[in-house]
Amino acid sequence: KDVVARVMPYLTGEVSKDMVAGKTVLITAHGNSLRAIVKHIDCISDTDIAKVNIPTGIPLYYEFDDDFEPITKGGRYLDPEAAKAAIEAVANQGKR
Template identity: 45%
Template structure:
């Protein structure tokens, strides 16, 4: 039986400030660092021997994984960084305070941008302070940086990467850790649990709380799933 641990990064500075973050490379807060330490402790307590780790190319996820692996005394595990596991790109909303944006554009419109499955926010203007088209990391990876993404568009980059690089390892019985972001992990939950387009937008993934999924032998289908920190657990989709 393979195990897959999904960890949303600990609280970031812009989480704290209630700002749309997306692809901006914001670091962890003191609370986020503490959440990452606890995630590592909880994973160590499972006694599972993980064989490999995956994360995005954004420091809040990378640092969360580093801290967790340090707590597990497993910093030697191989780690693959993939831009495909980045957070959703929030386009023209990037950097804006969520409450102020709702006052400006109306709560209903902001809810559509934030929570609809296939409606992206307005695109980020070229030359904006948050324009990452010339960022060295994305030039290195040859990435055409998006100007805005819906959850559907996020899924369209997460799913091919998952199916090619991660799914075969799970089917082979390996136990893996993925440290990523609210929306890239939401995309993975949609894939693994078979969640509908309408229902996936209601799935909330808490920061720094590992979601441990056990899969049947040779399968991607969850046999069981639970958050390791029960006090901060959110509702999970039903296992089909």
């Protein structure tokens, strides 16, 4: 929740302004910061976001409609095969 509280002002402020202006926005972040952004964009509950594995270093692309809702929930990875392998690796990290 602390990460969400820190990320949201930037997302709803600077990022939203750029999106309204029609700009393409690139966000680079890691781990919990990305999880907080995805949680907000996709309206994911606190319980469900804990199950979401976001791999490091693989671009996740979101497109939005005119109401700034994601066209594809969860976005799409630009390299789906690498993302699948990396997601599995992230999921298995805690199982060792």
